[in-house]
Amino acid sequence: MTAALALNKPHPALAQSGASLPEVKHGYWWYAPPPKAEPNRTDEVNPLVKPVIPPMAELAAWTPPRIRKLIEDQRDYAATALTVDAVADFWRLEDFARRKARAFAGLTQIAMLQNPALNSKSANPMVGDARAELTAHKDDVRQRYLRAHANEFALVMFSRTTCGYCRVQWPIVQRFQDEIGWQVTLMDLDRRPDLGARYGVEVTPTTMIIRRNSHQRMVIAAGIEAYPNLAQMAYQAVKLLTGDIRPEQFMTGAGEEGGFFDALSAGPIAASDPRALSRDRRIGDESTPFGPRQ
Structure with a gap:
């Protein structure tokens, strides 16, 4: 305390001359806290200001x-x-x-009305007969495409003996074999636990598309999935794995390519042109999770 008082006491010569002392730097043991700011008054009432409404x-x-x-x-x-x-x-x-x-x-x-390309009604009619015609057209496009790739791809469903949902999903997957002609396989993870780690399967039932003689594969259903959705996901997955569509077009349904629901129908939409990507960044190359292109 004596040192602190000595530091704060003005020098006699400076006091007589009226000169000011330089700013005193306090040491560690005589630290002076900064002055407290004035507290905001919370009891003030916000002024009521009438907004100005223009003409x-x-x-x-x-x-x-x-x-x-x-x-x-x-x-x-x-x-x-x-x-x-x-x-x-x-x-x-x-x-x-x-x-x-x-x-x-x-x-x-x-x-x-003046720009029908911006209107979804031309590509997605809601009237009963037209809707049925559109659904039949999409089913035909989807089936013909998947049948054309029946020798190139297969469906695998991962299950467990104790999985009740698996017993519901398996007949749906078998229907895919009956209508599309693909090979379908049931993998029991209770008997082959190594397959779960190998294919990254944690949930059963899991339905996966596997490309023959390739490391390419893709999950198309995790849990129970209705047959129409399963067929549509298989269609989109095959188109993606074969390079017929880009990832940006994954929600494009059967027969919708180049139309209103195709994200790339009017050109690139990304900051960089997606069609200008180098070959090593395309779907199926070694840099992607789908494995190398064969």
């Missing part, structure tokens, strides 16, 4: 985020002030936003 002609030129902010401010003001005029102004703004959205929807209908 509708001016409001029409505002962007939607700016309009939304004004509506929120007017809502908060009306809920605080609780006057008829404030509440009415809030609902006038809501009505303006409703009419603006209605106008946008109307223009959207015209745009869809």
Whole structure:
């Protein structure tokens, strides 16, 4: 403490001349904490400010985020002030936003009629007879494609003796053999536990596509899957593994290639052109989880 007092006491010569002492650096043992900031007063009431609502002609030129902010401010003001005029102004703004959205929807209908390529109705009819015709067409495209690759791929279902769901899924997988002509195989992980580690299977039933004479494989169902979904996933997986589609097109259904539901139908959509990728980054090469291309 004596050292601290000596450091803080001004020198007599400096005191007489009126000169100021240089900033004193406190040592470790006489550390002085910094001054505390003034605490924020939490008991102050937020001022009630009435939002300025411009004329509708001016409001029409505002962007939607700016309009939304004004509506929120007017809502908060009306809920605080609780006057008829404030509440009415809030609902006038809501009505303006409703009419603006209605106008946008109307223009959207015209745009869809004038630009059918942007409209899904031409590729996805919802009327009964047309819907049935589309479903039949997709089934035909899917079956012909999968049958053409029957000698190249096989289906494997991994199961366990104690797996009740496996007994439900296996007849569905067998139907795939009956209708498509693929070889299907049942692998019991209780008898062959090494297969689970080898193929990375942890859940049963797991249905996997395996390409013959290749390391390429792909899970198409984990758990119970209905036959139409199983067939569609098999179709997409084969197209991906053979390089007929890119990963961006994996949700493209049978017969939808190049159409409305094809992500790449109008050109590349990624920051870099996906068709300009080098060969070592394509599906099936050694750098991918599907193994080397044979």
